[in-house]
Amino acid sequence: MRVKTLLAIPALLVPFAALGQAHNAVLAEHQPHYYDVQDWGIDPASVTFADHIAPILQRSCQNCHRPGGGGPMSLQTYDEVRPWAPVIMYKTAIRDRMGAMPPFYVEKDIGIDGFKDDYSLSDLELAMIQAWANNGAPRGNPANEPDPLVFDDSTDWTLGSPDLVLRGPDMTRPAVGPDWWGDLGLVPTGLTEDRYVKSVEVREVNDIPVADDTKTVGGRYIFHHMTYTSGVLNEDGTAVDPETRESWPIHEVGRNADIFSEKAGRLLQANSALHLEAAHLHANGRETTGHLEFGITFFPRGYEPEYTTRGPRTGNGIDLDIVPNRAGQEVHNYVVLSEHTKIMAFEPHLHAPGVRMCMEAIWGHNIFTLNCVGYDHNWVKQYVYDDDKAPLLPKGTILHTIAYMDTTANNPNLADPRNWSGAGRRSVTNMFIDLGYSVTLTEEQFQAEMAARRALMTDRNDYDIGCPLCWAPETVSSTVAQGIE
Numbered sequence: 201m202r203v204k205t206l207l208a209i210p211a212l213l214v215p216f217a218a219l220g221q222a223h224n225a226v227l228a229e230h231q232p233h234y235y236d237v238q239d240w241g242i243d244p245a246s247v248t249f250a251d252h253i254a255p256i257l258q259r260s261c262q263n264c265h266r267p268g269g270g271g272p273m274s275l276q277t278y279d280e281v282r283p284w285a286p287v288i289m290y291k292t293a294i295r296d297r298m299g300a301m302p303p304f305y306v307e308k309d310i311g312i313d314g315f316k317d318d319y320s321l322s323d324l325e326l327a328m329i330q331a332w333a334n335n336g337a338p339r340g341n342p343a344n345e346p347d348p349l350v351f352d353d354s355t356d357w358t359l360g361s362p363d364l365v366l367r368g369p370d371m372t373r374p375a376v377g378p379d380w381w382g383d384l385g386l387v388p389t390g391l392t393e394d395r396y397v398k399s400v401e402v403r404e405v406n407d408i409p410v411a412d413d414t415k416t417v418g419g420r421y422i423f424h425h426m427t428y429t430s431g432v433l434n435e436d437g438t439a440v441d442p443e444t445r446e447s448w449p450i451h452e453v454g455r456n457a458d459i460f461s462e463k464a465g466r467l468l469q470a471n472s473a474l475h476l477e478a479a480h481l482h483a484n485g486r487e488t489t490g491h492l493e494f495g496i497t498f499f500p501r502g503y504e505p506e507y508t509t510r511g512p513r514t515g516n517g518i519d520l521d522i523v524p525n526r527a528g529q530e531v532h533n534y535v536v537l538s539e540h541t542k543i544m545a546f547e548p549h550l551h552a553p554g555v556r557m558c559m560e561a562i563w564g565h566n567i568f569t570l571n572c573v574g575y576d577h578n579w580v581k582q583y584v585y586d587d588d589k590a591p592l593l594p595k596g597t598i599l600h601t602i603a604y605m606d607t608t609a610n611n612p613n614l615a616d617p618r619n620w621s622g623a624g625r626r627s628v629t630n631m632f633i634d635l636g637y638s639v640t641l642t643e644e645q646f647q648a649e650m651a652a653r654r655a656l657m658t659d660r661n662d663y664d665i666g667c668p669l670c671w672a673p674e675t676v677s678s679t680v681a682q683g684i685e
């Protein structure tokens with residue numbers, strides 16, 4: 201929640217570096233987040249690769265920065281890391297803005313802190329990287345370095361081995377050619393019973409040699425993105441019944457896997473198929489043949505989801521008017537929630553001009569900033585809330601999403617800063633959507649969720665940012681009391 205008066209006074213007392221935290225979405229004015237390890241009582245000269253930096257790289261970087269990992273260079277050994285020290289310092293210090301590493305752009309100084317699979321760096325970790333790089337990136341005692349991580353590339357699914365792997369058709373793109381957009385048809389699941397899906401991860405498998413370093417993410421793949429649905433096959437297996445259609449999160453280059461909430465698994469029916477409705481392929485500079493694989497894990501047999509109805513979509517896909525050469529452009533969208541709603545995931549979806557998206561909940565005279573995240577059109581990130589941190593919004597809440605655009609030459613993702621652009625599907629046009637998802641709750645479910653939150657709070661001054669009614673006096677809804685619901 202934004203508390204303006206509190207911010208104003210300590211600002212006079214804090215060191216200059218911390219002022220860099222102030223957020224505005226103008227790329228040219230964005231300040232790196234610099235810290236001083238001495239504020240944690242640590243002598244800057246004592247920070248070494250062996251003792252402090254290697255563990256950070258293992259946890260947050262090496263999954264990508266290793267041979268075959270998708271990152272442009274390996275950051276495993278001291279000799280590999282040492283030349284990059286100043287760049288690592290800068291890329292991690294920009295933290296939540298376009299170009300930052302690791303690519304996880306949630307702004308930490310505002311809103312809810314509680315996301316699944318959060319590999320971002322803490323203030324102290326940034327401080328240590330900065331002290332270390334500024335001090336000539338010393339190695340320290342090699343005997344103290346953690347054992348190297350062993351990556352099992354035989355499976356290469358970030359969420360572990362799936363229960364079911366489905367394979368799309370092979371596609372070939374020439375070295376150079378126009379983009380291709382179309383329907384890739386059906387992929388039968390082979391299921392003989394209904395199953396609820398716990399997670400889904402989509403990956404592209406292609407014939408680009410792993411060791412052949414292409415320097416860019418786009419150069420390693422031909423599938424830019426794909427939207428797909430599923431449903432029960434008709435008798436001759438040529439189409440899915442539209443009545444049974446379920447939508448799935450989009451596949452996009454650089455996107456993380458989807459983990460559904462324990463309470464909101466998604467149905468994949470007996471005799472169903474995936475329908476790969478809209479694939480966007482691009483040429484990457486070398487002739488490439490590849491296909492998509494879908495790694496699916498299930499909830500145990502007999503599982504039934506508690507929450508089955510999805511909440512509304514937010515965003516504005518129609519009347520966008522993004523003018524050339526201007527920073528700080530904002531687009532707003534308001535949705536009134538007609539049911540109690542739990543927001544499970546936030547996924548800003550913008551195009552090249554996008555630099556930031558915020559989501560706030562307006563309840564009565566209160567405005568809660570739920571989260572603000574930076575945006576980089578090179579990366580597509582979904583931020584999944586921890587179950588006990590996800591926003592719990594009463595019906596009547598106005599959900600306000602704000603997108604920030606920068607169309608100046610400071611935005612390297614733009615094709616040309618002189619172009620006006622409106623709304624549309626292509627990357628040179630714009631989108632403004634939250635692709636995350638929410639579920640609606642009955643009165644009883646809402647009260648039960650709030651009771652669980654209240655039990656986590658230690659006293660009345662404890663605050664749950666996403667739960668405006670958590671401290672409201674408990675009442676039994678008259679409809680529940682009368683057994684009407």
Ligand code: HEC
Binds near residue numbers: 261287321
């Ligand atoms: C999810 C995969 C992923 C993770 C995690 C990740 N990186 Fe990267 N990194 C990349 C990719 C891909 C690029 C090149 C494209 C780009 O810059 O967006 C890159 C670029 C970089 C660069 C710039 C290289 C250059 O040529 O200028 C640095 C430095 C870097 N990463 C450091 C790190 C550090 C340090 C971490 C962990 C704190 C990290 N990365 C975590 C994938 C990743």
